[in-house]
Amino acid sequence: MKHFMLSCLTASLIFSAPGLNEQSNAQNNMDMNKELLKKDPELEETLRNFAFDEALQYGNKIDAKTSSMLAMASCIALQSHTMYNEMLESAWKNGVTPVEIKEVLYHAVPYAGMGKTLDFITSTNEFLESKGVELPLEEQSTTTTETRFSKGLETQKSIFGEQIDKMRATAPDNQKHIQDYLSANCFGDYYTRTGLDIKTREAITYAILISLGGCEPQVKGHIAGNLNVGNDKEYLLEATTRLLPLIGYPKTLNAIACLNEVAPESNNTKTITDSIPENLSAFPVGGPNPPVNSRFFIGQSYLAQLTKEKSLNCPIYNVTFEPGCRNNWHSHTGGQILIAVGGKGLYQERGKEARLLLPGDIVEIVPNVEHWHGATPDSWFSHLAIECNPQTNKNTWLEAVDDTWYLKAAGTKK
Template identity: 50%
Template sequence: MEITDYSNKYHERMFPGYKSKLLETDPEFIERFDNFAFDEVVNSDDLDDRTRMLAILATLIGAQCVNEYKAMVKAAMNFGVTPIEIKEVVYQAVAYLGIGRVFDFLQATNEVLSDQGIKLPLEGQATTTTENRLKKGIQAQVDIFGTQMAEFYKSGPVESRHINHWLADNCFGDYYTRSGLDYKTREMITFCFLSAQGGCEPQLTSHAVGNMRMGNDKAFLIKIISQCLPYIGYPRSLNALRCVNEAANQVEKTK
């Protein structure tokens, strides 16, 4: 068995001129992996390269794969993902993984961008202020999930109600409202954060519904799961598929 022409060409597009040392140390493994990830998987659907790369970056952050992430940042830029888009993926990850798990990715991103000659900081993308972040965050929740979210920030037991408030002003008001990525793409990368880290199936199902409301239908989400499977394996991919099916059933019932 040899690495296919398609796999070799795709790898060259991602990493021009780079030859992996694994070709020498682990030739049997790299043949099977490259042929699977860069030929069989890539050719399994019609997802465009830019979307695929954004999904993979978000998935690698969710799975805490910082070394693979650094490599794929370069590949993503070779496929047209902009530095601003990459930074927005990292920033939004903080809301879903916390700074403790994202800090190394922020540092890694800055390192890669600087090595590529890109001046930091990048152009600002914030669209909210301290005064209006709650209002705009609530509107983002409504736009994505429906009118039932208008009063959600005030709901729940008194002792924990502040967390729902933070979801509105911080998660959505501080991050989702930023330019650089639209709501549709932000919901897609959130789906990837959640599916990759595992243990978040209720939230994953909820955001699968949000994706569908934004136009990322069941077929699209299955493509996202498929393209990210080589990076997180089968158990979490199958869990994500189950959540997508549950979300599709929920959406169908509301029609």
């Protein structure tokens, strides 16, 4: 059986969907791979079998076009110029437009940095001109000097929600300029551009971060962002698998560990309407707690924002826990008030006995007291959470409440 010839570690083949462009890519790469096949036949066969076969068999959410863009972004982060040039050819054959090619490159600037990104502009321009593309391309910017901050902040919030307000409010005075830069530059200058939609940009950001390595906190943040814009866990697992031949196992395993932390595996297939008791409380249940919060919970929880007017400075949420669900030990720099409104729950402060909470019970949590709360093992539970001193209130999340500790607390009487 004849070998499929691989160019540059199968670069132009890895990121085409199975069955797409195989014949043309193999023919184009034939001459380039003769030496690899001649001098390193074992490596050639291993690469072919894994990168071109096994690594492509997982998942069906990402098309060849998007795979090519993720691979381009990964190569920029990896500083692999030869592989990047191969990816350009693959992207072109898979239908990535000149504007999209340039937007992948531009989007890499705030994440990989100018030092790693600008060298790729020359090769990209040479490639596009070789295809008859007239440069410069049409402008994609949608902001001005006056609007870049406000539009960037708006885009941030559309992806990450109210965490952005909390992050900005709790930043030390000597670091607030970084938060401003994130809003105006990273999001205002780049995310607001046309040419790529937000879902694609978040996927590209994920590809860059896991390829850079050492960015696990940012990887987790953008996993949550991806989930919020509609790129689910299976999508991100597929993207990670497609990039595995490029980035290697250590970075891949780190990415998957982050993914499992933010979006834990769950065997619970019940829907909200199937499982939550009718009339648990008079307040709306809302939707599943977003990943940016749910990673600090054991079990399924739901969140409904009850107050909308920010000028009141009194955010109130209804939090609902399935039986056995509880959050990690944590504290609030500005304190918190809980009002039990449905079911049976538990509350415990560090060094004290746990309390059983029933509807009508009120818990006043003073600033910086470490505590946890959740449902009992046999009951759903809802409480109102009132955030005190919201301009400066910051959560500090600590260790999980393990089963031994939780079951001991569950035996506590009021």
